[in-house]
Amino acid sequence: MRRVRRLVHLVLFCPISKGLQNRLPGIKVKYLLVVWLGIFVGSWVAYMHYSSYSELCRGHICRMIICDQYKKGIISGSTCKDLCEEHSLRFQHCLSSSPTQQVYSGLWKEKEVIIKCGIEEALKADSNPDSIPRRDVVLFDKPTRGTSMDEFKEMLLNFLKSNLGDQTSLAALVSQIITMADVNRDGKVSLAEAKSIWALLQLNEFLLMLSLHEKEHTSKLLGYCGDLYITEKIPHNSLYGADIPAFLQSLLPAAVHQVIHQWFAPAWPRRAKITIGLLEFVEEIFHGTYGNFYICETSFRNVGYNDKYDFKMVNLRKVATEMTIRGFLKGRHCEQNVDCTYGKDCMATCDKLMKQCKSDMVQPNLAKVCRLLQDYLLYGAPPDLKEELQKQLRTCMTLSGLASQMEVHHSLVLNNLKTLLWKKISNTKYS
Numbered sequence: 122m123r124r125v126r127r128l129v130h131l132v133l134f135c136p137i138s139k140g141l142q143n144r145l146p147g148i149k150v151k152y153l154l155v156v157w158l159g160i161f162v163g164s165w166v167a168y169m170h171y172s173s174y175s176e177l178c179r180g181h182i183c184r185m186i187i188c189d190q191y192k193k194g195i196i197s198g199s200t201c202k203d204l205c206e207e208h209s210l211r212f213q214h215c216l217s218s219s220p221t222q223q224v225y226s227g228l229w230k231e232k233e234v235i236i237k238c239g240i241e242e243a244l245k246a247d248s249n250p251d252s253i254p255r256r257d258v259v260l261f262d263k264p265t266r267g268t269s270m271d272e273f274k275e276m277l278l279n280f281l282k283s284n285l286g287d288q289t290s291l292a293a294l295v296s297q298i299i300t301m302a303d304v305n306r307d308g309k310v311s312l313a314e315a316k317s318i319w320a321l322l323q324l325n326e327f328l329l330m331l332s333l334h335e336k337e338h339t340s341k342l343l344g345y346c347g348d349l350y351i352t353e354k355i356p357h358n359s360l361y362g363a364d365i366p367a368f369l370q371s372l373l374p375a376a377v378h379q380v381i382h383q384w385f386a387p388a389w390p391r392r393a394k395i396t397i398g399l400l401e402f403v404e405e406i407f408h409g410t411y412g413n414f415y416i417c418e419t420s421f422r423n424v425g426y427n428d429k430y431d432f433k434m435v436n437l438r439k440v441a442t443e444m445t446i447r448g449f450l451k452g453r454h455c456e457q458n459v460d461c462t463y464g465k466d467c468m469a470t471c472d473k474l475m476k477q478c479k480s481d482m483v484q485p486n487l488a489k490v491c492r493l494l495q496d497y498l499l500y501g502a503p504p505d506l507k508e509e510l511q512k513q514l515r516t517c518m519t520l521s522g523l524a525s526q527m528e529v530h531h532s533l534v535l536n537n538l539k540t541l542l543w544k545k546i547s548n549t550k551y552s
Contacts, residue, residue, distance in 0.1 A: 178215035183223050183238035187347045195261055196320075197313040198346030199304050203229065210351070212236060222438075229343070229351060238349040239324065261316040261347070273315055274299065277322075284328060286412040286444050294331065294411065298322070320348040325445075326437040332411040338402040339434050356428050358435045360395065360421035360497055361386045382421075389501040390549065391430045393542045396494055398432025399424060400539045403486045406440070407531070413443040415482065417464030419489040421497070439464060446482075453478040484521055487535055491517035498542075506545055513538050 188205035190196045203210040209230055216224040216235075227236040264273050277295045285291065302310045302318040310318075321327045327350060333339045340352040361382040386392060406414035416423075418439035425435045434440070446463045455461050455471035461478035462468045468483045491514050502510055517534050 177217040177220055178225075179217075179220065179223060180212040180215065180225050180236075180238075183349060184212065187238070187349050190261065190347055194313055196317045196347035197304050197311065198317050198344065198349075200229070200344035200349075200351060201346035203344075204346050204349070210234075210236070226354060227351070233354045234343060235340070235352045235354050236349065237326070237352070261320055263319050264312070264315050266312060268312075268315070270310065273310065276319075280322060284444055285332065285442055288411055290410050297334075298331065317345070317347050321345060321350060324348065324350075325441070329414070329437040329440055329442075332442075333406070333409070333414075333437075335410070336402070336405050338398055338405065338432050339437065355425050355433045355435055358422070358425040360392075360424055360426075360493075383500055386497070386500070387426075387430065389498075389503070390546045392497060392501075393546050394430045395426045395432050396498060397539055397542055398426070399490060399494070400487075400535055402432060402434060403490055404532075404535060407486065408528075415441050415443065415446060415463075415467050416486050416489060417441050417446075417467040419466050419486075419493050421493060441467065447480050450478040450480050458483065485531060487531060488518055488520040491520075491538075503545065506541070509541060513541060 184204065187196070187201075191198075191201045191205050200210055211228045212225045213228060214226045216226060218224070221239060223236075223238040225236045227234050264276060268276075274295055277298055278291060281291045281294060282288075298318060299310060302314045304314055322331075327342075330339060330342050330352070334342070340355055343351045343353060345351065387395070403416075406416075416439065418436075420439075423434070423436040423439050425433050427433055441463060446467055446469075449463050450461055450469050453461060454476055455478045456473075456476070458468055458471050461471050466484075466489055469481055470479045470483060471477075472479055495514050495518070498514065499507065499511060513534070517538060520531065520534060
């Protein structure tokens with residue numbers, strides 16, 4: 122870092138001398154200025170990238186906190202022994218986009234996985250990043266000693282009702298959670314096991330993974346230790362197959378982004394197959410087993426696919442339950458619709474007379490997904506299909522209003538689009 126700062130200092134404060142300018146032709150001076158500008162921009166990008174790395178990537182702190190609590194008997198989990206004793210679960214490349222949401226690619230029993238850990242409370246507890254904060258006081262405080270099994274089940278049921286709604290299927294989900302918590306398979310749930318599963322349930326993505334575990338379009342949960350959990354690695358974490366590094370995204374114009382995406386995008390029939398999977402996912406979360414879910418950041422960076430070009434939802438943190446959004450909107454003051462926005466894309470209407478947000482979404486998931494798919498599907502589409510495809514996408518993007526009030530229309534548009542794509546790729550090597 123010292124060398125980078127020194128280079129930036131030299132470039133900024135050591136301009137080309139007048140004697141050198143007199144000896145060189147004007148055109149060479151222009152070239153030198155271009156080189157100077159390139160060095161300056163490159164140095165700035167490198168400095169910003171590496172200065173943020175230490176903030177974003179704190180896997181050693183995650184491991185230290187989790188293993189300290191495991192050794193004290195505060196937490197439990199199916200992968201604690203592999204992480205803290207046998208060291209067969211290893212952190213590799215940092216994928217974090219926030220200091221409080223640590224994400225890493227890793228290796229577990231010679232298999233590539235994704236490791237996720239939150240250290241928000243740890244960072245609040247102690248300003249020294251290398252110390253071991255007492256996060257157990259804050260995070261692993263429930264259930265308390267003396268809680269019976271029946272009381273714990275009631276805790277779980279009430280929590281699920283407040284987050285997923287009063288669904289008839291919640292009893293089955295409680296049983297699934299109890300089974301998952303019983304790591305040693307002794308038919309009982311210890312205090313450490315209960316504290317761990319309770320802490321995990323407070324994480325939105327983990328709760329959604331459990332709620333959607335029967336669906337083939339979400340990544341599989343492989344194990345956990347405390348509130349650190351492991352999922353399968355999705356080979357392609359962008360619809361376009363490759364993504365532009367974050368530190369370059371703001372430097373490149375939109376036209377360059379589009380060209381790069383088109384270069385790396387899969388062949389059109391494979392894109393059609395991925396799209397069918399995405400449409401199936403939208404169908405699954407609309408009046409699903411555990412209620413309604415909304416995609417609140419519809420970005421090609423949050424959706425991807427595996428090596429067989431089957432769609433996979435990469436980032437479930439951007440998906441919210443209906444109860445979560447209703448809780449956010451309830452009694453919320455507003456002047457216009459944009460004041461009633463949860464995340465980036467989940468917008469409700471504003472009652473301008475009452476100055477309060479309503480609970481109805483302006484657009485259903487399908488309309489937002491079709492807007493995302495427009496460029497993705499139309500580029501390179503077969504000529505005999507392009508006009509009809511464009512027409513159906515346009516119809517899809519105009520869907521508005523509460524999805525439950527137009528369920529038939531919603532299903533018709535979705536099925537028409539899915540059928541159109543499937544007819545084109547069925548009975549081919551891409552199907």
